[in-house]
Amino acid sequence: MLTAAKNQMRVCLLSIKYNIMREMVNKVTFLTNVCFMVLNNATFLVQWFILLRLREDVGGYTLREIMLLWGLVAASYGLSHILFARVFSLSELIIKGKLDSFLVQPKNVLVSVLTSSTDISAIGDFLYGVVIVCACRPGVGGFFLFLLFVVTGAVIFTSMALLMGSLSFWFVRMDMLQNQMVMNIVSFGTYPDGIFSGVTRFLLYFVIPAGMAVWHPVHVLVSFDAGMLFTVLGYVCGLTVLAVAVFYRGLKRYASGNLMEARL
Amino acid sequence: MDKRVEFSALADDKSRRRRAAGCLPWRKYAVIYKSVLMESLQYAANMVTGFLAYFIFIFIFVRLWGYIYQTPGELIAGYTKEQMIWYVMMTEMIWFGSNAASVAREVSGSIRGGNIAYLMNRPYHYTLYVLTKYTGEWSVRLPMYAIFAVVIGTMMVGLLPRFPLAAVPVMALCVVLGLTINAVFKMCISLASFWIEDATPFQWLYDKLLLVVGTMFPVEIFPIALQPLFKLTPIYTVCYGPAKLIVDFSLEKCVEILTAQAVYLAAGSALMFLIYKKGVKKLYVNGG
Amino acid sequence: MQAIEVENLSKTFRVKRKEKGMRGSIKAVLHPRIEEIRAVNGVSFSVEEGEMLAFIGPNGAGKSTTIKMLTGILYPDGGKVEVMGIDPTKKRRQLAYQIGTVFGQKEQLWTHLTPYDNFRFFGAIYDLSEKETEARIGELAERFELAAFIDTPVRNLSLGQRIRCEIVASLIHKPKVLFLDEPTIGLDPVVKENVRELIKQMNREEHTTIFLTSHDVGDIEKLCRRIIIVNAGQIVQDDSVEHLVSHYLDKSPADMQAHDRACGVETGNGEPSAPTLEEIIVDIYKSKEDC
Numbered sequence: 001m002l003t004a005a006k007n008q009m010r011v012c013l014l015s016i017k018y019n020i021m022r023e024m025v026n027k028v029t030f031l032t033n034v035c036f037m038v039l040n041n042a043t044f045l046v047q048w049f050i051l052l053r054l055r056e057d058v059g060g061y062t063l064r065e066i067m068l069l070w071g072l073v074a075a076s077y078g079l080s081h082i083l084f085a086r087v088f089s090l091s092e093l094i095i096k097g098k099l100d101s102f103l104v105q106p107k108n109v110l111v112s113v114l115t116s117s118t119d120i121s122a123i124g125d126f127l128y129g130v131v132i133v134c135a136c137r138p139g140v141g142g143f144f145l146f147l148l149f150v151v152t153g154a155v156i157f158t159s160m161a162l163l164m165g166s167l168s169f170w171f172v173r174m175d176m177l178q179n180q181m182v183m184n185i186v187s188f189g190t191y192p193d194g195i196f197s198g199v200t201r202f203l204l205y206f207v208i209p210a211g212m213a214v215w216h217p218v219h220v221l222v223s224f225d226a227g228m229l230f231t232v233l234g235y236v237c238g239l240t241v242l243a244v245a246v247f248y249r250g251l252k253r254y255a256s257g258n259l260m261e262a263r264l
Numbered sequence: 265m266d267k268r269v270e271f272s273a274l275a276d277d278k279s280r281r282r283r284a285a286g287c288l289p290w291r292k293y294a295v296i297y298k299s300v301l302m303e304s305l306q307y308a309a310n311m312v313t314g315f316l317a318y319f320i321f322i323f324i325f326v327r328l329w330g331y332i333y334q335t336p337g338e339l340i341a342g343y344t345k346e347q348m349i350w351y352v353m354m355t356e357m358i359w360f361g362s363n364a365a366s367v368a369r370e371v372s373g374s375i376r377g378g379n380i381a382y383l384m385n386r387p388y389h390y391t392l393y394v395l396t397k398y399t400g401e402w403s404v405r406l407p408m409y410a411i412f413a414v415v416i417g418t419m420m421v422g423l424l425p426r427f428p429l430a431a432v433p434v435m436a437l438c439v440v441l442g443l444t445i446n447a448v449f450k451m452c453i454s455l456a457s458f459w460i461e462d463a464t465p466f467q468w469l470y471d472k473l474l475l476v477v478g479t480m481f482p483v484e485i486f487p488i489a490l491q492p493l494f495k496l497t498p499i500y501t502v503c504y505g506p507a508k509l510i511v512d513f514s515l516e517k518c519v520e521i522l523t524a525q526a527v528y529l530a531a532g533s534a535l536m537f538l539i540y541k542k543g544v545k546k547l548y549v550n551g552g
Numbered sequence: 553m554q555a556i557e558v559e560n561l562s563k564t565f566r567v568k569r570k571e572k573g574m575r576g577s578i579k580a581v582l583h584p585r586i587e588e589i590r591a592v593n594g595v596s597f598s599v600e601e602g603e604m605l606a607f608i609g610p611n612g613a614g615k616s617t618t619i620k621m622l623t624g625i626l627y628p629d630g631g632k633v634e635v636m637g638i639d640p641t642k643k644r645r646q647l648a649y650q651i652g653t654v655f656g657q658k659e660q661l662w663t664h665l666t667p668y669d670n671f672r673f674f675g676a677i678y679d680l681s682e683k684e685t686e687a688r689i690g691e692l693a694e695r696f697e698l699a700a701f702i703d704t705p706v707r708n709l710s711l712g713q714r715i716r717c718e719i720v721a722s723l724i725h726k727p728k729v730l731f732l733d734e735p736t737i738g739l740d741p742v743v744k745e746n747v748r749e750l751i752k753q754m755n756r757e758e759h760t761t762i763f764l765t766s767h768d769v770g771d772i773e774k775l776c777r778r779i780i781i782v783n784a785g786q787i788v789q790d791d792s793v794e795h796l797v798s799h800y801l802d803k804s805p806a807d808m809q810a811h812d813r814a815c816g817v818e819t820g821n822g823e824p825s826a827p828t829l830e831e832i833i834v835d836i837y838k839s840k841e842d843c
Contacts, residue, residue: 021665100620101655104623256629
């Protein structure tokens with residue numbers, strides 16, 4: 001069991017290493033991609049300078065909280081796209097029957113699929129996130145807490161994409177819903193939670209989990225709250241278990257071959 | 265000598281094709297347009313998710329401005345809350361309805377994938393082919409977004425007071441010119457793929473510039489020192505101009521924006537043709 | 553021992569049919585018309601260890617569905633499969649160590665990496681130690697003559713070099729059974745010959761069982777002693793290549809003349825010509841179509 005896990009780890013690391021090697025073949029492209037993504041994210045500071053000129057705070061957030069918020073979204077989105085980029089195009093793999101080559105390998109299908117590609121511009125996202133949070137001077141403890149939330153955020157992004165993507169085993173055109181879901185977390189997550197209320201707020205914590213991926217972590221970073229921390233951790237575990245379960249249910253269906261015309 | 269024979273054969277071929285097209289060199293663009301139009305119609309599902317994304321953006325902005333405007337009737341940078349939200353709704357409508365990214369994808373994809381070698385020898389101008397195709401795409405999408413925008417706008421913030429219905433055709437013209445200018449500029453950036461491996465990062469920056477400076481806020485909200493600078497960029501003609509005209513119509517503004525658009529379209533197209541010509545030449549020299 | 557045992561294997565796909573146009577789409581939602589397609593219908597055969605078998609049939613006959621069931625990608629609806637004594641539906645990962653797959657039209661290699669790096673990756677996938685992997689790469693590289701391009705990224709290789717690397721990658725873990733799905737597709741005649749020779753050599757030296765599908769009759773003639781022809785999900789012929797050819801000669805002259813006419817062969821003197829394997833295969837495909 002232990003050797004199996006060790007071997008699996010070896011394959012994963014090799015896979016990620018090779019992915020990054022591929023993207024670095026052309027160094028100029030690699031660097032422009034990373035740098036431009038940093039710049040690209042930085043343009044949003046303009047938006048907040050403007051908004052915070054109009055009011056001292058927006059939804060209870062001052063510039064420092066906004067920076068934490070942006071840092072968290074960028075870094076966790078980045079991390080999930082560096083390590084598990086393939087999950088974000090899972091729908092396509094399923095619909096086009098491209099899971100076959102993973103199924104003939106003696107390794108865990110899900111892990112092999114997840115780690116089979118990377119997205120270089122995501123390195124720019126990740127760096128931007130880390131830099132902007134460091135600029136807020138979170139302190140050593142705060143920084144480690146931030147890293148923890150980057151991981152939970154990345155897991156939320158990945159699991160959500162896995163869950164939505166796995167629905168492609170049953171329904172057509174899920175690729176769009178999958179993208180939409182990931183983008184929704186980003187769209188809502190880059191605005192303060194204070195501007196939403198009522199049912200919307202509830203939805204934004206549990207259905208489109210911007211609250212779990214971003215807002216709770218920001219609150220914990222601003223003033224530590226163990227309750228919120230454990231809520232986030234609990235939600236992450238629950239979502240992951242659900243997503244993995246749905247994926248494997250779907251995989252059974254894939255193996256039964258009754259997906260859709262496209263597979264014939 | 266041999267070359268000359270080849271040339272005359274080519275010329276023959278050209279004139280024959282022209283005859284075959286019924287003496288109407290523009291007809292082929294109409295056919296391209298029609299075929300993509302039919303394809304677009306089938307993708308109703310795309311529309312639904314697109315609407316959802318649009319709705320979410322607008323929803324966030326309604327909340328955001330709802331929080332920032334504190335008293336009814338307050339003016340920020342000369343806009344009422346309703347105007348501010350309608351402004352975002354109109355710019356986002358242009359953004360979603362035009363989906364200019366498809367132009368960029370197509371052009372970069374063809375150049376990087378090497379398909380361009382086949383496309384550029386067809387009997388049409390490649391850039392016009394892409395633009396015509398693109399026009400077919402937005403002709404379906406944009407009106408649907410317009411209807412959707414009016415419906416949710418009316419429900420969430422209410423109609424704009426004193427909206428000049430008679431000016432709708434001019435506004436539509438302004439929108440169409442705006443998104444064509446946008447497509448031309450996106451094409452120019454994509455054509456850079458002839459020289460650099462990946463032009464997408466430049467697309468991001470261009471898009472972000474439009475988004476932050478022209479789409480989310482009207483130009484007036486920025487510090488006064490910066491405003492004349494923004495008016496020189498494509499922002500003024502692509503998103504700010506048409507949206508401003510819709511939320512706050514005035515005749516002189518209309519003339520000003522249409523003039524700027526005409527200048528931009530001419531300059532942008534000239535630039536596009538030039539880059540394309542240079543790119544093709546480079547391709548011939550290096551053999552792809 | 554039998555390398556592959558298949559008994560009464562069946563697979564039915566349920567496919568939603570949609571008529572053209574908008575009206576068709578609406579109809580498909582309201583009253584979905586589900587059609588059953590029997591892709592594989594009661595197929596039984598077995599393959600000896602060390603045998604080289606050609607598994608052929610027209611497009612859509614059920615070849616790839618069968619391969620997918622043998623390799624554990626698809627689950628059968630009925631019947632029994634065993635590959636090296638392992639049931640693919642129950643122990644897919646265990647089976648993976650025993651088999652190798654080469655799909656001529658699908659790349660398994662990472663194109664930006666060199667063949668050498670690719671082989672090391674596959675070594676890791678099959679839990680070989682670094683040392684074992686190195687040794688195996690050295691052995692195969694020599695046999696397949698890869699030395700000249702083992703450090704060139706795969707995307708810069710010619711198709712022939714690439715397919716050789718694909719085959720080596722699938723052999724890293726010394727599989728007992730090798731599934732080759734159209735391995736020579738798109739190759740020039742010289743490279744085809746070379747690839748066939750290598751496959752033969754693997755079979756001879758490592759006693760690898762070869763399960764081959766191909767539309768290229770040359771592959772079948774040069775490699776396989778035995779041939780299974782499937783059509784519409786059923787086996788229509790399971791015979792040795794030699795016997796198949798001689799058996800066809802036994803047919804009545806009238807039959808053969810009809811066959812010649814169907815194939816557009818001008819014999820001139822009215823005597824039946826000895827049909828080639830290709831003609832026989834075409835004939836079998838067609839006769840099935842007729843009924």
